[in-house]
Amino acid sequence: MTQLDPSILLVDDSAVNLEILKEALARYNTITASNGDEAMEIAFSREKPDLILLDIVMPGMNGYEVCRILKNNDLSKDIPIIFITGQNDSESILKGFEAGAIDYITKPFNIMELKARVKTQLSIKMARDQNQRLIQKIRTVNKKLTDSIEYAQKIQNASLPHEDFLNKIMPEHFIMLRPRDIVSGDFYWVEETNNKLIIVAADCTGHGVPGAFMSMYGVAYLHEIVGKNGITQPAEIINKLRRIVIESLKQEEGSEVKDGMDISIISIDKTNKVIEFAGAFNDLLLVRNKEMQIFQADHMPVSIGESDKPYTNHTIPYQDNDCVYLYSDGYPSQFGGPNDKKLMQKGFRNLLLDNHQYPMPQQGDIFNKFFDMWKGINDQIDDVLVMGIRM
Structure with a gap:
């Protein structure tokens, strides 16, 4: 993901809902899937999305099952997931968080609220990714320094x-x-x-x-x-x-x-x-x-x-x-x-x-x-x- 071009996977069995979401989130690159199998195929691909908006009630696997599978797979576990669904009772919301979602938006959703929540989660994701890149860079530099010092140790020991x-x-x-x-x-x-x-x-x-x-x-x-x-x-x-x-x-x-x-x-x-x-x-x-x-x-x-x-x-x-x-x-x-x-x-x-x-x-x-x-x-x-x- 780049700061100017994040991608969002929209998962819903309703073509109408997908179009509404795409229009509301037009500033981002959006990818759509109409069921859990399609969603997982995209999430496991090389060009994985930066955020997933996931419906719960779908034919085949429901959103909870899809979310649990994605969170238990190394290829997709770091992708944040927001449930967007009409099931807004407290038990359903709790079940969604237990499955691994980071946020919960109920239908019918407010467009401004949707944009704000998406923006917030993408900002968090971008900051986390940047931290991971910096940590990896530090690890690489540290390994090079450690390797050099360990070789220097061999030279020093040889002088004794x-x-x-x-x-x-x-x-x-x-x-x-x-x-x-x-x-x-x-x-x-x-x-x-x-x-x-x-x-x-x-x-x-x-x-x-x-x-x-x-x-x-x-x-x-x-x-x-x-x-x-x-x-x-x-x-x-x-x-x-x-x-x-x-x-x-x-x-x-x-x-x-x-x-x-x-x-x-x-x-x-x-x-x-x-x-x-x-x-x-x-x-x-x-x-x-x-x-x-x-x-x-x-x-x-x-x-x-x-x-x-x-x-x-x-x-x-x-x-x-x-x-x-x-x-x-x-x-x-x-x-x-x-x-x-x-x-x-x-x-x-x-x-x-x-x-x-x-x-x-x-x-x-x-x-x-x-x-x-x-x-x-x-x-x-x-x-x-x-x-x-x-x-």
Whole structure:
């Protein structure tokens, strides 16, 4: 149907009534049928009408039967039907609405009333059809975007260290990475160079597509800083990473783009049993003998900021069976639980303490299940990254 050229199917066994209706509705394209079979054939056709005016008393199938059949068929169920009949008792009117009609006009009808009711129902039909077209267009656009983002997810996942590589060079560990959307602003990175094992957990500004763009930047920059230039001290890695981010994104004090990342980096020297750590907002947690030590990160982002001091490099001797945890703020920031509040840092750290004695893969399962239980029916509010390593 177009706004200027709607079509109406007139169904009546009286040729006189059909002529009167056609004349009254001359501004529209009208199609006529003298019985239910003809009406259904037209309603099921490719050029289906936009509105049906249907008599009740007809030879063969009556109007109620025709209406029920049309409303139960996918080809015609969306066509509005107005009964136009001499049966104007309340029982007949109720029966008509129960059959699926949207309006009821009694004979002899008033021409002005007929035109007004037809115009109203056609306007409603046109608005509904327009909404359906817009919804379908939105679905099509959404599918294209979703398909593109899902392909981007494959690219992003391919940029992360492969599981076989991690199992080969890392101690016992688990990695919990749960994007809020399809792609993630959180990422992890692992490399072995100059007899040092470098492990990175990062949380880029934003989530979804903007966060994923920043994460790909971060992976590329880390390959350059560590892989190409062989820098292994965590503080120096973050210092250089901050400079590259500021220069690459052309960040200045008044610039609009101040995106960057929070990050924690450790360098493990297995020979001397020493961990070096530096962080931007993301702390390092170490559990030893059922006690937790917190090594605080600097409160300076990896981007343009109020402070541009060098990052602090912590040197931490470690012992066998120490548990080290790197994480983003997504897990402790999640709303849920019996009071629908954030888990917070305290709750998150207690969860680690309560379960640190288990093998790392089992801890990963525990933290995933707890997160789902805590979140419940709430939406996930941020990307989540937790890395656990047993020394």
